[in-house]
Amino acid sequence: MPMSGAVDRIRLSIFPLSGALLFPGLQLPLHIFEPRYRAMVSDALARDRRIAMIQPQAPAEGAPLFAVGCLGKIEDVEALEDGGFNILLAGVARFRVLRELDVSTPFRQIEAQLLADDPDEVLSAVERAGFEREARTFADAQGYSVDWDSVARLDDQSLINGVSQIAPFDFAAKQALLEAPGLAARCELLIQLMQFFGRRDADDDEVTLQ
Known part of the structure; x- marks a missing residue:
């Protein structure tokens, strides 16, 4: 079944986490403790506060990703004494993965296409x-x-x-x-x-x- 039309291409830092999904318009609290994701949050806070949530297809390190995830924006952040963070991520838009990028950062990055969902769609x-x-x-x-x-x-x-x-x-x-x-x-x-x-x-x- 075809998905909504694509409106933009964007480079995204991803947090691949099985079972933790984010939807546009909703919020997801996250406790960030791994060094690579601490680095990702620090990078996001220094730039545009955006992090992309997506599920890996398997629990293995570097596992392939599912095709669709959700871009989130950090709405609230608590820096912890141990160097970790508690963050509140707000869903911005769904995206489709185009390709994974070859990067030097400890966290994975992708090129993605934002999906044009209708925020005013209602049910009968x-x-x-x-x-x-x-x-x-x-x-x-x-x-x-x-x-x-x-x-x-x-x-x-x-x-x-x-x-x-x-x-x-x-x-x-x-x-x-x-x-x-x-x-x-x-x-x-x-x-x-x-x-x-x-x-x-x-x-x-x-x-x-x-």
Whole structure:
């Protein structure tokens, strides 16, 4: 399925971290302790405060990357006594990896293409109702306590992207959500994933898409 149109090419410093996804318009707190990522944060703070989050395809050092990640901007930073950082990263835009660059920095860098998502896209009333109905079923089955009044007040982008970021799915499912080409497609996929993952019983082994 084709993705949203590309609007720009950019050089990005990347933080490849499995299971930690960022979506545009949302925030991700990170504790930075490895020396190479301390260097990356210091470099970002000295330039444009931007760091790109992306999942590696395997846990091995230097593993290939998935095709799509999310560019973030450091909104808040706490420098720690041990040289590390606590940062709050705000999602700016999704990107597609074009190629990995040969660099001398301790952290990896890529050339990427920013993706033109529509920040004003909304769900139809039927899509929104269908999602909330499935989310209630999933939450009840998993034993989650949810403030549904607060959920009802969220705009469509915050709701769908927010659930995509925090949902207890495996890394492959969450990557598929990040790669979905629009809000409606992401909503539809979320419903399918809640139905899929919701089939497991408490005594079953974890259901994954792998």
